[in-house]
Amino acid sequence: MTTLQRIELQCPVCDTRFISQSVVATNSFGGKRTDFHERAAGTQPLPYLVHMCSRCGYTGAERDFTEDVDPSPLVKEHVWNELAPTVSAATLRPTDGPGTGSTGLAGSAGSAGGTGSEQSSGSGKAASAKGVGASGAVSGGELRVPGSAKYEAAAKVAEWQSMEPRYIADFYLRAAWCCVDEGDVEAERYFRRKAVWSFQRALESYDGVAREERAVLTYLVGELWRRIGHTAAAIRWFDRVPEEVMDPNAQRWVLDAARQQRECPREWFG
Numbered sequence: 001m002t003t004l005q006r007i008e009l010q011c012p013v014c015d016t017r018f019i020s021q022s023v024v025a026t027n028s029f030g031g032k033r034t035d036f037h038e039r040a041a042g043t044q045p046l047p048y049l050v051h052m053c054s055r056c057g058y059t060g061a062e063r064d065f066t067e068d069v070d071p072s073p074l075v076k077e078h079v080w081n082e083l084a085p086t087v088s089a090a091t092l093r094p095t096d097g098p099g100t101g102s103t104g105l106a107g108s109a110g111s112a113g114g115t116g117s118e119q120s121s122g123s124g125k126a127a128s129a130k131g132v133g134a135s136g137a138v139s140g141g142e143l144r145v146p147g148s149a150k151y152e153a154a155a156k157v158a159e160w161q162s163m164e165p166r167y168i169a170d171f172y173l174r175a176a177w178c179c180v181d182e183g184d185v186e187a188e189r190y191f192r193r194k195a196v197w198s199f200q201r202a203l204e205s206y207d208g209v210a211r212e213e214r215a216v217l218t219y220l221v222g223e224l225w226r227r228i229g230h231t232a233a234a235i236r237w238f239d240r241v242p243e244e245v246m247d248p249n250a251q252r253w254v255l256d257a258a259r260q261q262r263e264c265p266r267e268w269f270g
């Protein structure tokens with residue numbers, strides 16, 4: 001089972017102290033999907049591996065809330081302009097009422113192919129907040145925000161901080177995985193696209209991906225396109241896996257996985 005604990009964090013953008021939940025222990029007994037989405041038996045840990053400030057919406061992993069983290073004025077401005085409104089809007093919503101969780105997500109982002117036109121648009125995934133108090137000691141309440149919305153916010157913060165595409169891609173991939181558990185198919189596709197573009201950018205840059213990691217990420221790009229429904233792109237990327245393999249013995253499984261997903265796709269490993 002997954003064990004959670006309440007933690008207190010201090011936001012490096014607005015200094016608010018707030019309560020969040022973090023993962024003490026988890027497991028992988030739920031199997032692994034062919035896009036590396038590892039499932040736990042019981043509560044899924046993913047939504048609790050990122051934390052969102054209940055006042056300004058700044059979001060990141062626990063290490064992004066340590067004392068030595070000092071976001072630049074520009075990053076702070078982005079947070080106040082783009083994340084804070086979703087948090088304060090959420091405080092006006094009835095908790096757990098109908099319509100919270102996933103609303104109007106990426107309605108125009110449905111066409112296949114990835115033109116890049118969605119690049120700067122948000123997912124529209126509304127935060128649903130509970131007990132966000134006035135600033136002060138600990139604001140007490142815990143934000144009730146879907147995991148996907150937290151990972152999207154974390155990805156944006158990482159983009160504003162000019163982090164590597166490889167790093168940003170992971171946040172979007174995790175947002176997509178959360179959408180699977182949230183039952184939000186449209187949002188899942190939207191975040192898979194954001195992830196696949198970032199992984200592709202990482203693979204295109206000279207040293208964006210470690211040499212020994214290129215084959216597996218090339219496979220993952222193929223698998224993301226397959227799950228988005230873009231078969232031609234998926235096949236193109238699966239076909240590139242052999243040329244990225246460095247050690248055919250150790251990486252045999254990547255070659256096998258690419259061939260399998262190209263010819264007779266499976267949803268789960270094992």
Ligand SMILES: [Zn+2]
Nearest residue numbers: 011014053056
């Ligand atoms: Zn804050």
